Amino acid sequence: MTVTLDTIELLQPSSTHRRQKGGEGTALLPHFIAGPENAFALFVCRQQESISLRGNPLLLVGPTGCGKTTLAMTIATLELEQHNGDASMLYLPAADFARNYTNALSADDLEHFRERTDSIDLLVIDDVHSIAEKPSSQEELAARLESRDRRGMPSILTCRRLPSEFRGIRPLLASRMLPGLTVSLRLPGQEARQTIIEQLCQKNSLKIDPDWIDLLCRGLPDSLSVRRLAAVVNHLRLLDENKKPIDAVAIQAAITVASGGNEPTIGAIAKAVARRFQLKTAELKSSTRRQQVVRARALAMYLGRQLTASSLQQIGEYFGGRDHSTVLHACRKTSELLASNSQLSQTADEVREQLQTA
Known part of the structure; x- marks a missing residue:
């Protein structure tokens, strides 16, 4: 079955619209290329109605590297164009919003901070998940979103996942992020x-036989961003510049490099899990049977089995010299718990996401 791809030109608001620099990241390609997985996002981009009418705030949700920021800036540009150039935009990473709020609070200048945030024609807050552990900043952002919505002022937000799926996001903020339009x-x-790789090859003046490109695409992991795909093409470009043939061996090497970049070490997994459970890595390796440590250790073993090529014996060796049957039991028990314990399942998802973006 033939799949139809769609594209949209990536845009950036002009400097005359901006009230603060940011969000100008250099796009690797001039267009966003979407298959069925992102068709709705491009449909939303093309809507002529103002964000305040189609769903305010507009929330873009997706994993790191999927294009949230570039699409947010494209939508912002199209929104500003409806004002015939007489509009202003404020782009802020959520961490900067939190920092500005804290500074205004310390300087007893909240009134000015709030008026500036509320009155700007278009507000873009990027990576809201980054303030998951800052409750006062979350409450302030929720209040500003509510105030802007009452005024009919559009806002665009980005987040890795739905705010209700982050344990650190307060219900108040989640309730203000979700009533609009979520994409x-x-x-x-x-x-x-495949189309992205072909265009990246053209951009780099790299000529590769279509059969090799097809082999490359079929062999690459599914969880690769455009930036990671560009790194694969760059690997092949360097081979070509060094007069090395782009053949099956080169393609397999590129696949191996890309796949290897996705595999964390057991140590990295243990460290990430320990941090989520507010433990030390040494505790996961110890002989303690405290329930919190046992559960964290079992989750780390399970993820080690899922995310690496390490054997049960190798995983057991890392966690204090435990034998393979202990690791196998921990993996089976954790697999059962993940199906019934939503909090543990969410923790596992968060660790996977952290390791994939490290």
Whole structure:
């Protein structure tokens, strides 16, 4: 079955619209290329109605590298164009919003901070998940979003997942982020990935036989962003510049490099899990049977089995010299718990996401 791809030109608001620099990241390609996985996102981009009418705030949700920020800036540009150039935009990473709020609070200048945030024609807050552990900043952002909505002022937000799926996001902020229009974005699917690689090759003046490109696309992991795909093409470009043939061996090497970048070490997994459970890595390796440590250790073993090629014996060796049957039991028990314990399942998802973006 033939899959139809769609594209939209990536845009940036002009400097005359901006009230603060930021969000100008250099796009690797001039267009966003979407397969069925992101068709709805491009449909939303093309809507002529103001964000304040189609759903305010507009929330873009998706994993790191899926294009949330670039699409947010494209939508912002199209929104500003409806004002015939007489509009202003404020782009802020959520961490900067929190920092500005804290500074205004310390300087007893909240009134000015709030008026500036509320009155700007278009507000873009990027990576809201980054303030998951800052409750006062979350409450302030929720209040500003509510105030802007009452005024009919559009806002665009981005977040890795739905705010209700982050334990650190307060219900108040989640309730202000979700009533508008939520658009889910995904990493490029198989068809989009192939077109992206072909265009990256053209951009780098790299000529590769279509059969090799097809082999490359079929062998690459699904969880690769456009930036990671560009790194694969760059690997092949360097081979070509060094007069090395682009053949099956070179393609397999590129696949191995890309796949290897996705595999964390057991140590990295243990460290990430320990941090989520507010433990030390040494405790996961110890002989303690405290329930919190046992559960964290079992989750780390399970993720080690899922995310690496390490054997049960190798995983057991890392966690204090435990034998393979202990690791196998921990993995089976954790697999059962993940199906019934939503909090543990969410923790596992958060660790996976952290390791994939490290």
